[in-house]
Amino acid sequence: MSEQLSADIVVIGSGIVGSLAARxxxxxxxxxxxxxxxxxxxxxxxxxxxxxSPIKGNWMAPYPPSPWAPHxxxxxxxxxYLKQAGPYPYPAEYIRAVGGTTWHWAAQAWRLVPxxxxxxxxxxxxxxxxxxxxxxxxxxQEAEELIGVAGAPDTGSPRTQPFPMxxxxxxxxxxxxxxxxxxxxxxxxxxxARNSRSYGGRPACVGNNSCQPICPVNAQYTGETAIAAxxxxxxxxxxxxxxxxxxxxxxxxxxxxxxxxxDKGTHRVTGKTFILAAxxxxxxxxxxxxxxDKYPNGLANSSDxxxxxxxxxxxxxxxxxxxxxLWLGRGPQSPSSINTLRDGAFRSQHAPYRLDFTxxxxxxxxxxxxxxxxVYGAEFDKQLRWRAARQVNVKNVLEVLPDxxxxxxxxxxxxxxxxxxxxxxxxxxDYTRRAADVSKADFARIAELMGGTGLRYSADGxxxxxxxxxxxxxxxxxxKSSVVDGFGRTHDHENLFxxxxxxxxxxxxxxxxxTGIALALRTAEHILPKPAGVHAAISNAEREASLS
Numbered sequence: 036m037s038e039q040l041s042a043d044i045v046v047i048g049s050g051i052v053g054s055l056a057a058r059x060x061x062x063x064x065x066x067x068x069x070x071x072x073x074x075x076x077x078x079x080x081x082x083x084x085x086x087x088s089p090i091k092g093n094w095m096a097p098y099p100p101s102p103w104a105p106h107x108x109x110x111x112x113x114x115x116y117l118k119q120a121g122p123y124p125y126p127a128e129y130i131r132a133v134g135g136t137t138w139h140w141a142a143q144a145w146r147l148v149p150x151x152x153x154x155x156x157x158x159x160x161x162x163x164x165x166x167x168x169x170x171x172x173x174x175x176q177e178a179e180e181l182i183g184v185a186g187a188p189d190t191g192s193p194r195t196q197p198f199p200m201x202x203x204x205x206x207x208x209x210x211x212x213x214x215x216x217x218x219x220x221x222x223x224x225x226x227x228a229r230n231s232r233s234y235g236g237r238p239a240c241v242g243n244n245s246c247q248p249i250c251p252v253n254a255q256y257t258g259e260t261a262i263a264a265x266x267x268x269x270x271x272x273x274x275x276x277x278x279x280x281x282x283x284x285x286x287x288x289x290x291x292x293x294x295x296x297x298d299k300g301t302h303r304v305t306g307k308t309f310i311l312a313a314x315x316x317x318x319x320x321x322x323x324x325x326x327x328d329k330y331p332n333g334l335a336n337s338s339d340x341x342x343x344x345x346x347x348x349x350x351x352x353x354x355x356x357x358x359x360x361l362w363l364g365r366g367p368q369s370p371s372s373i374n375t376l377r378d379g380a381f382r383s384q385h386a387p388y389r390l391d392f393t394x395x396x397x398x399x400x401x402x403x404x405x406x407x408x409x410v411y412g413a414e415f416d417k418q419l420r421w422r423a424a425r426q427v428n429v430k431n432v433l434e435v436l437p438d439x440x441x442x443x444x445x446x447x448x449x450x451x452x453x454x455x456x457x458x459x460x461x462x463x464x465d466y467t468r469r470a471a472d473v474s475k476a477d478f479a480r481i482a483e484l485m486g487g488t489g490l491r492y493s494a495d496g497x498x499x500x501x502x503x504x505x506x507x508x509x510x511x512x513x514x515k516s517s518v519v520d521g522f523g524r525t526h527d528h529e530n531l532f533x534x535x536x537x538x539x540x541x542x543x544x545x546x547x548x549x550t551g552i553a554l555a556l557r558t559a560e561h562i563l564p565k566p567a568g569v570h571a572a573i574s575n576a577e578r579e580a581s582l583s
Contacts, residue, residue: 042068042271044562045292045306047278047321048535050135051548053312054261055181056534056555058268063563067270068304069262070294072104072277072317073132078259081138082251091399094139094248095128102451103277103297104131117316118446118458125347125461128502129314133274134258136314136502137548139248141369142255144184144228145545146175146192150378154541158383160466161436161541165512165521168193174553181264182256182552183234186226191374203231203240206366206394208427211359213371216484220373220477222392228256228549229367235260242366244396276302279454281309281325281334281531289334289531295452308530308562312555315345315504315537319443320457322508335508335525335533340518342444344437344506346542349463349498350391351471352430353478358486360424364396376477377544386434386470389544390477397426429481431474432501433467434544443507463498471498503547508537510554523558534558 042065046057049071061067076098084097093110100106100114108114109126117127129136150157152164152171176196178184185200202224205213213222229246230239240254253260266272276294282303284290289309294302311318319342323333333341373390381387401422405415435441446458475492482490493499511517514526519538525531534555536547 039303039305040068040273041305042066043306044068044308044310045070045304046270046310046312047292048135048312048314048317049133049258049262049272050312050314051137051182051258051261052534052536052551052555053310054134054258054265055178055552056310056312056559057270058261058265059556059559059565060563061265061268061270063565065563067265068306069265069270069272070276070278070292070304071133071272071274073106073130073274074101074104075133075274076138076259078249078253081249085245085248095130097248098130098132098138100131101275101297103275103295105450106131115448116450116456118448118456120444120458120460123462123498125345125459126500127316127347127459127504129316129504131317133272134262137256137258137261140257140548141247141546142228143225143369143546144179144182144186144549145190145226146194147171147543147545147550148191148378149193151541151543154382158380160383162509162511164540165510171550171553171557174557175549177556178549178552182228182261183230183237184226184228184549185231187224189221189223190226191377198226200231200234203227203229203367203370204242206242206370208361208363208365208394209371209392211361212392212485216373216481219480219484220390221375222371222373225370225372225391227367230254240367244364244366244368244394246368277452277454278321279324279452281311281321283327283329283334283528287329287528289528299452308532310532310534310558312534315507315535316443316457316459318533318535318537319507320445320455323445324455330527335518335527335531337527338515338517340439340509340516342507343439343442344509344540345441345443345459345461345504346435346437346506346539348432348501348503348542348544349435349467349471350430350432350501351474351493351498352428353482353490353492354426354428355482355485355487355490356422356425357427358425358488361427362424363394363427364398366394368393368395370394384469385473386436386467387544388431388433388470388474390474390481391430391432393428393430397423401426427485429478430499431471431477432544433470435467435542436464437506437509437541438462438464441506501546503536503542505536505539505542505547508533508535509540510538511540522561523554524561532558532562
């Protein structure tokens with residue numbers, strides 16, 4: 036065993052959520068050590084890997100897993116890391132590397148709507164959160180200012196301060212959707228962690244259509260920038276540190292964490308306070324792995340809720356041809372949406388949803404379709420130009436309710452380090468399926484307003500997965516039905532906190548990252564309150580780090 040490491044605060048996971056919590060704590064004078072299972076990535080090499088990849092639709096291609104820290108891969112085939120127990124597949128994608136999965140996110144940075152945290156009281160479904168939207172508002176604002184969020188004021192989410200930036204420039208295709216769908220539907224710019232002007236030392240968006248898997252000019256905020264900010268604030272990072280056990284003392288306090296290096300050498304790290312900041316799959320996996328005689332069901336699991344209430348955002352969709360040339364592919368990939376169906380009395384009967392428009396270039400998908408159809412020569416050229424100019428897609432983003440049977444457990448199969456792989460148990464309930472059926476009327480009306488032809492609905496009962504891993508370590512006031520309290524402290528261990536989208540008790544309809552960051556900043560403040568008058572502004576050191 037190597038020389039012992041120690042810090043005031045030990046953070047497990049270097050994704051955007053954990054890194055920004057670490058940054059805040061380091062700025063307040065705490066010694067902070069961040070442990071990341073995966074390697075550091077080089078941005079230039081990631082951009083080159085995507086440029087040279089023959090499969091442009093595979094957003095994981097530039098992020099191959101390391102042998103010691105595998106993550107799920109499904110193209111060209113399933114690598115078998117995330118085991119599927121059914122009854123419905125849950126092909127979650129995430130990156131185990133320094134900076135985490137926001138290396139390849141779409142940068143949508145939405146707030147909840149106020150009623151999202153009260154659906155049990157208001158609609159008799161799901162659960163209520165142990166805090167109000169008003170309590171989250173200042174933390175949302177701090178998160179938005181840190182990562183640089185551009186947005187329009189008419190999103191349906193109240194705010195007491197303006198967005199840091201105006202919306203990113205509207206692509207022509209989205210302008211036409213907005214104009215032609217009004218007044219039936221209000222199409223608004225998506226709220227995104229993407230610069231519409233120079234911000235945080237990074238440039239404005241220049242309209243590259245590769246937000247996923249990577250923004251080549253770094254206009255989009257990612258975990259790469261977040262970890263640089265944490266290090267600039269004084270936090271120390273150890274990459275390739277695969278934490279496999281959390282150690283507790285006789286009183287149940289966390290005493291240390293143990294990790295493997297890539298050669299399977301073992302290391303022990305002690306600290307005063309510990310933050311588990313991996314995602315909603317890797318975090319419960321680690322808690323379950325850390326079972327002991329005192330805690331035979333795993334740490335933080337006296338409620339038997341660790342791993343349970345796995346949620347995401349399933350989607351169904353409609354693809355069709357508009358009656359005018361729109362040429363998707365200019366500007367960000369996911370620029371606009373319809374948000375007026377996120378809340379209402381109907382939530383007592385079926386899930387709310389958001390309607391999201393893609394702006395991904397259609398040239399590749401149309402080419403693949405024509406080849407499958409056996410179209411060649413001059414007719415191929417003619418059909419490619421016509422279809423690629425007019426083909427559009429709209430999808431729903433559906434809420435899934437917390438279900439204890441939707442969960443992450445430990446598989447009997449182990450990875451190369453001898454650590455059990457995670458196993459997903461997942462289904463999509465009637466509440467969500469009813470909303471998918473209801474949304475077909477919206478799809479049809481949108482197509483009608485756009486002069487749509489060649490309508491192709493996704494197959495009934497088939498759902499795409501949006502990769503918004505939520506739940507599995509839910510917060511709540513009752514230790515018998517939740518894993519952490521409203522500040523992210525585990526009920527069972529007074530010095531173990533969780534900063535992750537996994538603490539969200541419900542999934543709502545919006546991408547979960549911004550809420551995860553806001554909750555993590557609130558947790559960091561609870562651990563170590565910020566002195567009066569100190570603002571979490573972006574420092575010159577962080578600007579320099581983001582440019583390096």
